[in-house]
Amino acid sequence: MLNLKNAFENIAAECGVKLSLMSAARLTTFKGGGSAYVFAPDSEGQFINTYVSLAGAGFKPFILGGGSNTVIADGEAATPIISTNGLDGVYMRDNCISAGCGASLRRVSAMLSDFGYSGFGFMNGVPATVGGALRMNASAFGRCIADMTDTVRIFLAENNIWKIKEISAKDISFGYRRGVKDIVLSADFKLIDDLNGENKRDFLGERIKKQPKKPSCGSVFKNGDIPSGKLIEECGLKGIKCGGAQISGVHANFIVNLGNATASDFLSLAELCENEVMQKFSIKLEREFELVI
Numbered sequence: 001m002l003n004l005k006n007a008f009e010n011i012a013a014e015c016g017v018k019l020s021l022m023s024a025a026r027l028t029t030f031k032g033g034g035s036a037y038v039f040a041p042d043s044e045g046q047f048i049n050t051y052v053s054l055a056g057a058g059f060k061p062f063i064l065g066g067g068s069n070t071v072i073a074d075g076e077a078a079t080p081i082i083s084t085n086g087l088d089g090v091y092m093r094d095n096c097i098s099a100g101c102g103a104s105l106r107r108v109s110a111m112l113s114d115f116g117y118s119g120f121g122f123m124n125g126v127p128a129t130v131g132g133a134l135r136m137n138a139s140a141f142g143r144c145i146a147d148m149t150d151t152v153r154i155f156l157a158e159n160n161i162w163k164i165k166e167i168s169a170k171d172i173s174f175g176y177r178r179g180v181k182d183i184v185l186s187a188d189f190k191l192i193d194d195l196n197g198e199n200k201r202d203f204l205g206e207r208i209k210k211q212p213k214k215p216s217c218g219s220v221f222k223n224g225d226i227p228s229g230k231l232i233e234e235c236g237l238k239g240i241k242c243g244g245a246q247i248s249g250v251h252a253n254f255i256v257n258l259g260n261a262t263a264s265d266f267l268s269l270a271e272l273c274e275n276e277v278m279q280k281f282s283i284k285l286e287r288e289f290e291l292v293i
């Protein structure tokens with residue numbers, strides 16, 4: 001790990017970016033797990049330089065937004081993380097709202113509502129950033145982030161040349177939990193008049209009734225024809241604990257941290273769900289969360 005630390009320190013110094021070893025408790029909404037080296041750029045230029053330098057040195061950096069779909073393995077991760085927290089600008093334009101990849105959906109939603117627009121209310125209570133939501137095509141209440149998106153600025157390597165491109169949402173193959181494949185720098189979202197009074201709907205209240213309050217990474221598995229939570233519940237696994245983690249008694253597709261969960265506790269429960277659902281229903285659960293190792 002000493003060599004990794006040295007390599008990361010050199011890259012951070014070259015790019016003028018802050019580097020720290022941070023715990024999962026600070027990086028993810030599940031809050032359990034190990035630690036990782038985190039680069040914290042505070043401009044798009046620094047973000048790009050850091051990514052390119054790490055890639056050039058043979059690393060595959062993990063881009064971290066709100067950490068609400070991510071679990072960090074126990075111990076010290078070998079994968080370097082680049083946090084998008086510093087890229088959180090949000091501003092109104094004539095016909096859209098622009099947001100940096102690290103802006104929280106809460107912030108975008110609040111600004112829309114301040115200006116009399118709506119559209120992001122369905123994500124109230126989801127601790128995601130613009131980049132993470134576009135990667136996952138986050139959705140709830142029958143709506144998804146793709147519905148709101150006008151254009152996305154991405155960063156990608158084509159024939160070994162790094163490029164920034166602006167793509168129209170129409171040209172992105174969005175689907176269920178299938179979003180932008182490349183690195184998201186920023187996005188423009190549509191302005192929708194709050195004609196149907198969406199801003200008055202208590203999306204958060206509706207969410208709170210159905211989801212656990214304890215720390216989690218949201219749904220552990222993607223839903224198929226039968227919701228994964230129902231399959232897990234029918235295997236009698238609701239409430240089962242492993243160390244400091246528990247299959248939520250409120251919603252079986254959530255694994256919650258009771259206070260001192262490790263990533264291994266989380267993964268043991270995820271594997272238990274996979275094995276039991278396979279045995280009882282011959283259905284393979286597909287993981288939704290990302291694991292940083």
Ligand SMILES: Cc1cc2nc3c(=O)[nH]c(=O)nc-3n(C[C@H](O)[C@H](O)[C@H](O)COP(=O)(O)OP(=O)(O)OC[C@H]3O[C@@H](n4cnc5c(N)ncnc54)[C@H](O)[C@@H]3O)c2cc1C
Pocket residue numbers: 029062063064065066067068069070084101102125126127128129130131132133134135136137138139140182183184185211216217218219290
């Ligand atoms: C309480 C709770 C409720 C939730 N409810 C929902 C829900 O209703 N609907 C839903 O869809 N999800 C839900 N989730 C899951 C989660 O919020 C979403 O998956 C969200 O889109 C993740 O965003 P994030 O910024 O936290 O991403 P992170 O966890 O930080 O990252 C997730 C993925 O996105 C990638 N990523 C992050 N930023 C970028 C970027 N700039 N460019 C490219 N890739 C990037 C990461 O590398 C990783 O692959 C919930 C989670 C919690 C904790």
